[in-house]
Amino acid sequence: MLADLIESLAKIVFIFTVNVGVFAPILGWVERKQSAVMQDRIGANRADILGFTAIGLFHSLADALKLLTKEDFVPANANKFFHTLAPFIALVPAIAAFAIIPFGGRYELFGHEINLVIADLDVGILYVFALAGLATYGTVLAGWSSRSNWSLLGGLRASAQMLSYEVAMGFSIIGIIIVYGSLRLTDIGAMQEDFFRWGIFLQPVGFIIYMTCAIAENKRIPFDIPEAESELVAGYFTEYSGMKFVMFWMAEFLEMVTISAIVTTLFFGAWHIPFVTDAMLLSWFQFAGPNGAAALAMLVNIVVFFTKVSFFIWLQMTIRWTLPRFRYDQVMRMCWKMLLPLSLINLSITGLVVLLL
Amino acid sequence: MAEISKDLHTEHMVINMGPSHPVTHGTVKFLATLEGETIVDLDVEIGYLHRGFEKMCENSTWQQVIPYTDRLNYVSPLINNTGYALAVEKLLGIDVPERCKYLRVIACELSRLSDHLTNVAAAGLELGAFTAFLYFVEARELVWDLIESLCGARVTVNYVRIGGLKNDLPERFEEKVRYVFKEVRRLWVDVDKLLTKNRIFIDRVRGVGAISAEEAIAYGFTGPCLRACGVPYDVRKAQPYLVYDRMDFEVPIGETGDNYDKYLVRMEEIQQSMRIVEQALAQMPDGPINVRLPQVRMEPKEKIYSRIDSLIYHFKTVIEGIKPPPGEVYLAVEGGNGELGFYLVSDGSGKPYKCRVRPPCFALTAAMPRLVKGRLLADIVPTFDMINMIGGECDR
């Protein structure tokens, strides 16, 4: 009982630290530096502490300090309760979605079975969709409660966009669920031990549709109409400053991490190295004894998982800085007239194939 | 659907995309009357950059106007300089030496490169393709480095003089041109791959802002926007000035006049401008670059230091200004945006009586309401980009 509690707490602390403590500030730095290197420039690297610049990592700290010390205001006549609540509603699902992501397999450590996932829910992937649905509220409330023309336009666009793409996203995932026959993410991850049973080979179209819908949910370019910087000043978070703005911004980055994690789990083999099974992995570390081997195997799993997650974050950032953005009606047309029929066709073909095989 | 909208009580929303807006590059105010997201009416207000160019010209000597012309179309200043100098020379009835003509052609085409690079870059920026913007800005930096080595400043060049030029080519200019054009072509290929066949970009700009050729001519369009409508009119071919009749270049023509055609026309003109510069450098003869008329163009410094008549001419032309015979002249050159015309009236004194500039983008901005009416709010962005309204030129 106590061991379970310690285990859960350890996992929660680990994920929270990695996400909010490591990924969120690092992603800000990565965005600046990656976009800079892609565009033939150096990027921000002047913030220093006592003369050490640390290639620009201190800019994240400087950003955090600056935004903490900004005046926190609510626009006049705005709905104060919702204005303050909106960033929280946007941020919490992004962090909480990580509860069901498995970042390693099942191992026995000191006689105790550890499953490297915070909550091994039966309904796995549906939990993520439920949270994504909640995240929509954050954006819409932000746009509506700010009492500004521009924010309202941004919030309206965001609501329509996010709702539509959730539908398409759901349909694209059903294909994977049919193929693997389970909603639990740990099961899906475990089933991808064999390299040729990775989701990308079984459901390539599903991957593309899911990736597109997820980027649209996250409101990144090419779907960043709600916050189109050049059209609507800053869209739905025009009237936010200070920590609330940080929360929206962090929510966007953390959702990028979540998307990458889900894509890795469902399509790219979760924590597995290609052509290396769990037994092989444990056998490599036999020299450290059974507990040591389990610990080292867990470490390897975590490292591999986060490497894959980092690759997809890099991919999303590259997409952001390469492509122009869609017009609003083209976004909606793409969802309802292209992605949804495509995902339904994918679903039917998958179902047919699974039935016949 | 129509019955439903009759029952709904809707109001038109008036949105002000004011003089300073992230997307309107240039100071111009749009009052857009929206129904939902569709534009019902658009009201364009210009004049936020009016600095009184024509009035200032009336108080300055003919030579002092040249730095003012730099600031008309400030992304292609050498074209403005050349246009003004050619107009005054027509008034005076003088002809410049051959080498000077070739050098002016090189200067104009380098400026045109800078103009088109800036425009396509800004279009990419405002549509969200930040990387395409920065690639073309890097290309523009290299072209500006060339111009800086030529005359000392990147934007406020003050290079062309009435009756000649300020100075000849610097050392190893052709080497630098070769290097810069290699880099510009490389970046052009990159941006072409990023934008031209990109379905997202095409969806944003194709079919948007289309205008028929007759309407375009009725509005007074010239330049890339008119050529995008299918009308094959280029001042460099219709009324060749300088040595353009000896240059072998093609004029890109579009079809429907929408933003995609304007973009394609400009991209192709970048390539053609580079061709012209290379040809001019190859064909350029040696010789003087200024006319030998002391009452029009300053003489070499050796003469001014040593001869009294040169010194007197120098003092008189600086203090009183050169004195073209009374009369009026209109001369047009092909600017980055179209036909840049100078209408000069001289009353025989050293200061212009009137110096009117025909700005090419004035007519283009006037057609903005016609181009975006009935389309979505987000269509103002690429349409206004590709019109390339330069505040300094439109408002003078």
Added chain:
Amino acid sequence: MSTTTGLGQTPYSVQVGIPAATLKAKRVRRRLDLTLWERLYVAEIVRGLVVTSKHFFINMIGFIFPPAGKKRKVFTVYYPEEKLELPPAYRGRPVLVADADGTEKCVACGLCEKMCPAHAISIVAAEKAPGERYPARYTLDLGRCVYCGYCEEVCPTEAIVMSDEYQGLAQRDRNRLRFEKEQLLRPEAKVKTRLYYVRRIYSKWNY
């Protein structure tokens, strides 16, 4: 050459009087035959990603193994640690040239004052001995100066040149931007390169 247009309306032709051989019109490739992959957005997106990724990896490697002669592959010049190399033609701040005994070469002829398009210069002339003019007051308002180079061009005694100074030009008070003669003087040795350049471009062999 005439072209007929009509987006569904009654077409009538537009006459433009340039012979086709002179015009050399080139139709832009508007009707792109997009393949199925391109129409599905995917091919071009992948091509765009390849372009930017190529820049990304070449630049990243260029940080570790810089190309010959440069510190890094990216285009940035890391100002203020590294500075750009200015061409000899560069027009910086105007300065007055002082000859060997420290007095200005300027004879207060007033040409630069008359020529300046921004009316930034104002001179009060005086005479030391009969025939030896000098400026009692020479004020150059750097707030008005547009760095056009006309003063350098018209000066008959090579007394004012555009140096290559571009730093330290900002002041906190507009009145302190009006520089007097003492602040503008530079010894001749310091502006030697510019003087040689000016003599070269305005000499009769380059003219």
